[in-house]
Amino acid sequence: MSKVYTYQEIAEHNTTESCWIVIDGKVYDTTKFLDEHPGGDEIILDLAGQDATESFEDIGHSDEALKILKKLYIGDLDKTSKPVEVVSASSTTSEEAWQGNANLVMIIAALFFAVAYYIANNK
Numbered sequence: 001m002s003k004v005y006t007y008q009e010i011a012e013h014n015t016t017e018s019c020w021i022v023i024d025g026k027v028y029d030t031t032k033f034l035d036e037h038p039g040g041d042e043i044i045l046d047l048a049g050q051d052a053t054e055s056f057e058d059i060g061h062s063d064e065a066l067k068i069l070k071k072l073y074i075g076d077l078d079k080t081s082k083p084v085e086v087v088s089a090s091s092t093t094s095e096e097a098w099q100g101n102a103n104l105v106m107i108i109a110a111l112f113f114a115v116a117y118y119i120a121n122n123k
């Protein structure tokens with residue numbers, strides 16, 4: 001008998017340290033495969049701890065991909081459990097993104113004033 005996991009248990013594995021995804025009712029541990037994925041790790045991390053069936057099938061993965069998938073199988077999804085909201089491991093919050101922009105603006109402003117100061121003093 002293979003092990004059965006609830007959505008709740010799977011949702012806890014949503015980081016680069018432990019990254020599980022569900023495809024077609026089966027649970028896969030993709031942690032070690034993240035770096036090797038030809039489509040990049042971000043795309044899998046975005047679905048970490050969640051059902052990735054639709055995205056996986058939309059890409060039209062090859063037989064080779066299905067072979068790799070078989071090796072990553074760790075158990076089955078408890079279909080009676082309820083899906084939970086999972087915070088993706090890879091996404092940057094809008095606040096963090098804004099902070100990045102604000103830092104860039106400060107650096108450009110500082111450079112601008114440095115150049116203006118240099119020109120003003122070398123006339």
Ligand code: HEM
Pocket residue numbers: 021028030033037038039040043044047052055056059060061062063064065066068069072
């Ligand atoms: C453990 C699960 C997965 C495995 C084993 C896997 C495996 C692979 C493999 C072997 C390829 C190379 C092309 C091919 O043979 O089909 C590939 C490409 C790709 N995969 Fe996955 N994949 C997985 C999950 C996903 C998921 C969840 C997505 C989400 C959308 C995804 C998106 C892509 C994309 C976009 C490419 C194309 C990369 C390119 O050619 O530029 N994969 N994957």
